[in-house]
Amino acid sequence: MPLLEPITWRRLLLEGVLFCLPALLLLLFIGHLGWLLAPPTGGGSWISLFYGLHRMQLRQRRRRRELAMLFKRFRSGADSLPDTLVMLTGDGHIFWCNGLAQQLLSFRWPEDNGQPILNLLRYPEFNDYLQRQAFQRPLTLQLNNQHWVEFRVMPYTDDQRLMVVRDVTQMQQLEGARRNFFANARHELRPPLTVLQGYLEMMTDDSLDAHMRQRAVQTMQDQSRRMERLVAQLLELSRIEAAPQGETHTPVDMPTLLKRLQASVEGLSQGQHPLVLRVNPQLWVNGNEEQLRSAVSNLMYNAVIHTPPGTRIEVSWQRSAEGATFQISDNGPGIAPEYLPRLTERFYRVDKARSRQTGGSGLGLAIVKHALSHHDARLDISSAPGEGTRFGFTLPARLITLPPRVDPSVSPLSPQARE
Known part of the structure; x- marks a missing residue:
C-alpha cells in the first residue's frame, strides 16, 4: 500500500487561492452590481455606514453625469458661436478647436490635435504676433488673399491660451468703401464750391457791370443746383444701402x-x-x-x-x-x-x-x-x-x-x- 504524500501548508495555501479567488471575484462583481442598486444589508452600526457609502457613490455617479452633460453643452455652445475658438498650450500646440475653425482656418479635427499652430498658419505677421506676445491689440490678417480675419489671443490658464478668430472681411470692405466715398464726394464738391467762391469774390467788385453780374448769378445758381442734386442722390443712395435686406x-x-x-x-x-x-x-x-x-x-x-x-x-x-x-x-x-x-x-x-x-x-x-x-x-x-x-x-x-x-x-x- 503506497504511502500518502504529506500535506504541507504551502499546498493548502495554493489550493485555497486557486479555488477561492474566482469565487471571491464573482462575489465582488455581484456585490458591486447590488451595491449600485441598493446598499448591502448589515446589522448594528454597519447599517448607517453602508447607507452613507451608498449615497456617496450615487452622488459621485450623478456628478459624473452632470459633468459629462455640461461638457457636451459647452462643446455644442462653442460650435454655435459666430467666432472661431482655438485652445492652445503655452508652447503653441492645438488641443481643441470648435467647428468654425475647420471652416475659416481649414483646420482638420481631430487630425490636427497636438499640431503646432505655426505649422498650420504660415504667415510671418502671425508668427511675430505669437513670438512677441503683444496680445493687448488684435492682429488683422488676410488669409490666402481672400478673407480678412482678426486674431485675439488671451491667457486661459497658467499654461494655456484661448485664441478667438473673427471674419472681418465685410468690415474691411465697408471701410474701403467709406474712404472711397468721402474721397469721391470731396472731389465732386470741390469744383462747384471753387466756382461759387470765385464768383462771390467777383461780386464784391463795385465796378462789375450788370451783364457780368447777371452771368455770375446764373452760374452760381447752376452750381448750387448741381450740388443740391449731388447731395440728394447721395442721401438716396445711403437710404437704399441702409434699407434692410429681404x-x-x-x-x-x-x-x-x-x-x-x-x-x-x-x-x-x-x-x-x-x-x-x-x-x-x-x-x-x-x-x-x-x-x-x-x-x-x-x-x-x-x-x-x-x-x-x-x-x-x-x-x-x-x-x-x-x-x-x-x-x-x-x-x-x-x-x-x-x-x-x-x-x-x-x-x-x-x-x-x-x-x-x-x-x-x-x-x-x-x-x-x-x-x-x-x-x-x-x-x-x-x-x-x-x-x-x-x-x-x-x-x-x-x-x-x-x-x-x-x-x-x-x-x-x-x-x-x-x-
Missing part, C-alpha cells in the same frame, strides 16, 4: 408708375427724343415702390440726358420666362466695351465734360444697382459704339402679383367705393 410684400403698380415717368421724361426731353412705351398693364410686382421708382427713373432720365437729340428711346415692361423684365434701349452713339464694367461705380462717368454740362453726378447707375439688389435682381448692360445701348433687369417670378380686383358692380361714386 423681400417686401407691398404690391407695386409698375404700369402706372411708368406712365407717370413717361410724362416727366418727355418734359425733360422737350420733344427732342421720340419715346415709345410697351407696358403690360396687368404686370404688378411685390417690392419697395420707392426703390423701384428710383431704379426705373434713373435709367429713363439717363437715356435722355446722355443721348443726342433725335435718339429713339424704347421702354418695355413685359412678362418673361424668368419673371418681370424691364428694358430701355436707344439707337444712340453707344458705349465702348472697356467702359461697361465700371458704369455702376459711384461717381464714374464715361464723358466727364459732358456730364458736367448735363449736371450728371455719376451716381444714377449706382443707385439702380443697389435698388435692384434689394429685389434679388441685377442690372444688365449691353452696348457697342454706333449700335446704341440697352439697360435692363428682371425681377424674379416669385415677386409677380396680380392687380387688386375691382368689383364692377360697385360704382366709383358709391359709398362702398369711397370706403
Whole structure:
C-alpha cells in the first residue's frame, strides 16, 4: 500500500487561492452590481455606514453625469458661436478647436490635435504676433488673399491660451468703401464750391457791370443746383444701402408708375427724343415702390440726358420666362466695351465734360444697382459704339402679383367705393 504524500501548508495555501479567488471575484462583481442598486444589508452600526457609502457613490455617479452633460453643452455652445475658438498650450500646440475653425482656418479635427499652430498658419505677421506676445491689440490678417480675419489671443490658464478668430472681411470692405466715398464726394464738391467762391469774390467788385453780374448769378445758381442734386442722390443712395435686406410684400403698380415717368421724361426731353412705351398693364410686382421708382427713373432720365437729340428711346415692361423684365434701349452713339464694367461705380462717368454740362453726378447707375439688389435682381448692360445701348433687369417670378380686383358692380361714386 503506497504511502500518502504529506500535506504541507504551502499546498493548502495554493489550493485555497486557486479555488477561492474566482469565487471571491464573482462575489465582488455581484456585490458591486447590488451595491449600485441598493446598499448591502448589515446589522448594528454597519447599517448607517453602508447607507452613507451608498449615497456617496450615487452622488459621485450623478456628478459624473452632470459633468459629462455640461461638457457636451459647452462643446455644442462653442460650435454655435459666430467666432472661431482655438485652445492652445503655452508652447503653441492645438488641443481643441470648435467647428468654425475647420471652416475659416481649414483646420482638420481631430487630425490636427497636438499640431503646432505655426505649422498650420504660415504667415510671418502671425508668427511675430505669437513670438512677441503683444496680445493687448488684435492682429488683422488676410488669409490666402481672400478673407480678412482678426486674431485675439488671451491667457486661459497658467499654461494655456484661448485664441478667438473673427471674419472681418465685410468690415474691411465697408471701410474701403467709406474712404472711397468721402474721397469721391470731396472731389465732386470741390469744383462747384471753387466756382461759387470765385464768383462771390467777383461780386464784391463795385465796378462789375450788370451783364457780368447777371452771368455770375446764373452760374452760381447752376452750381448750387448741381450740388443740391449731388447731395440728394447721395442721401438716396445711403437710404437704399441702409434699407434692410429681404423681400417686401407691398404690391407695386409698375404700369402706372411708368406712365407717370413717361410724362416727366418727355418734359425733360422737350420733344427732342421720340419715346415709345410697351407696358403690360396687368404686370404688378411685390417690392419697395420707392426703390423701384428710383431704379426705373434713373435709367429713363439717363437715356435722355446722355443721348443726342433725335435718339429713339424704347421702354418695355413685359412678362418673361424668368419673371418681370424691364428694358430701355436707344439707337444712340453707344458705349465702348472697356467702359461697361465700371458704369455702376459711384461717381464714374464715361464723358466727364459732358456730364458736367448735363449736371450728371455719376451716381444714377449706382443707385439702380443697389435698388435692384434689394429685389434679388441685377442690372444688365449691353452696348457697342454706333449700335446704341440697352439697360435692363428682371425681377424674379416669385415677386409677380396680380392687380387688386375691382368689383364692377360697385360704382366709383358709391359709398362702398369711397370706403
